[in-house]
Amino acid sequence: MAYHLPVTLPRPARRRARAAGAVVSVATLLALGACAAPEAPAAAGGPGTPAAPTPTSTPTPSPSPSRKPEPPQLLLVTQAARDTLAVVDPTDRRGSAVVDEIAVGAAPWDVAVDEGSRRAYVSTAEGIAVVDLGTRERTDLFPYAHQPDRVAFGEYRRGGLGLAVSPDGGRVHVAVSTGDATFLETLDADSGEVVSSVPVGLRPFDVLVSDDGDEVYTVDHDGFTVTVVDPERERARAIEVAPFGREGGLASFEKPHYAVLDDAGDLLLPYQGRLLARVDPATGVVTTTELTADSHQHGVARADDGTLVIAGNGPFGNAGSGPSIEVVGPDGTDVVLATDRRHETVAVWRGRDGETYGVLAGGYTQQEAWDGATVIPLDAALDGADESYEITIPGRPQAVVPVKEDRP
Template sequence: MRAGRPCRRISGGVRPERPAVDVALARRAAAETDGDSTEPADRAGDPQLLLVTQADRDSVAVVNPRDRDGSAVVDEITVGAAPWDVAVHPESGRAFVSTALGVAVVDVATGERTRLLDYRHRPREVAYGEYRPGGLGLAVSADGSTVHVAVSTGDEAFLETIDVGTGRVERSTPVGRRPFDVLISHDGREVYTIDHDGFTVTVVDTTTFDARAIEVAPFGTEGGLASFEKPHYAVLDPGGDLLLPYQGRALARVDPVSGEVTTSALGADTHQHGVARADDGTLVLAGNGPFGNAGGGASIEVVSPDGGSTVLPTERRHETAAIWQDADKTYGVLTGGYTQDGAWDGMTVVALDAALGGTDDSYEIRVPGRPQAVVPVTLPHREGTP
């Protein structure tokens, strides 16, 4: 794997001092990078960028993945302490960020936080790091009117359903402990929490708010909270099943209707966290090394739609993954904010067609502040900026 510039490591638990960002200079650099690219973005519209939570700060970064030389950060938007997850609703032009104390609502066009939606189970104080109380995974409804956010108190967790218009928590549904991820079914009738410390996926009906837990533990639950064989993140396939990677050894497929769990083999043999799915069915999986029953090193695994697997060894560890589209090329992007030791100030970009063809042309970009969750975003040009 080809590395970019060395990246400074940020430790968890304490927020570092935040350096000033020259937004105009960063935007100018992004524009120059786009212009010089041998594979320019589609000029018929604004290029696709990334929104990335900076878990050791109070901000999300707007990131240009094309910048391989300097900082890839185009802008930083203050959202609130210890942001975890981010979701974008393109039609309304808003992004939603789960922070320690509430869900930040961000106007994507202006780059400003417009509101903070309080949790019902709001922590009394701010903390940083993987075990901090507050918001974890979140998802926004298709019409943008409702945000579903997992809120951890430490001992318990709840799926809080917030009406964006009123800002009120309409329902608070108990779910499994420490839900790293939240997804919404394609028809919007169910919400799924990925309960890291519960070895479960909780299915919540969005009409009745009845909840049922499905155990997803391909390697059992031995070890309890100390186990590494727990769920982290998931994606939905077109048929509505959830796909969750475990230890680079098994891809669990969960049918949320029947509760049936089946598995297929993976090839990385490494402790896996993030997963992303491209439109053609290609999966990108973040692997972090020999933990639990996994014996392999850190890697990025790319799984083709027919199930074939390519494993790209890397010295870096990653937390989450997303799909980024640049012109006619599809990339996997993986964040360096691994929740345990080994986090770094950057992200890795992987061309999926090259990886499946046996070529590793991945590269690193620089993003400070322990970049954790990432989503693609089309950022319109702002008045007064280059």
């Protein structure tokens, strides 16, 4: 049953904008075709009546094809300090932005949505929760093949971590930590049967799936690797992604956290606000380009036009600047907005106004997590303007994904 607790509004953040690179505006034009109506026939005159002049036909534009408006989007957010998944309206700034809470299991980490079946899958310390988005209820809890021997909370707890759903909705892929090893388990999305289990690098914060569904990628936080998995053949190969080396081992801050896929199928991973690593999963080649935030970065999201939104958490490791939100446009425009907040993951959300926003969840896995999220309009950010605002989400919001609004 959903429940709501009283919350305290977060303190407002103070931000300073600093932009790197020139801002380039790109306009997209829609050409509307028009066709002429056929000429009307001349009116027939009676006997002895002069013929009426032939009217000139006026071209009339063809009607624009009716386009069903996109349904509004809400957010699904894992509440890592609880046992719930929050349904969030990111436009609600008055109090708690949570419109519903769904009991899913202890210490939920990640969430993925299959729009075809209208299900959400949540990795918890107990198993994979299956949520019916229509009724907003948990309908099942799939056990892991490597089931934890105890239930705990926090970054180092055992159980499910990064999670993804195959493009056809038939498979759920989840990284499961046993404490000293991690496995990518692939489950049948309907029955919950574990159909494959493959060892991968330590503690993958993130799991991604190729567009064709043939490969799964784990971002191995403590392994300094991305592991490419063929779940059908149960084969895996690790690609080292350590642009600053592996010095410090488990204590290093220069480790991978989260990734996005670009249009070419390469993985993009931010490092310390200094480098963006591009990993070609086919060849294993890793290349880098410069970032400018100089801040220890965790979450990253990519908009449809290629814009990146990256969460920076301050001067840790070889990063020297404070917390920030870095927005990189498809033309290379790089804007860094300073913030007093730390964030864990990032999502891209489409507002009811048609604008595109970045949403950064405040459940940072280390100190200074906060019960809320930052919402930032991306077009304004790329123009150097900070129009961000905060919403309240209790329970240490960790992973956030957009979902079509579907009222029960």
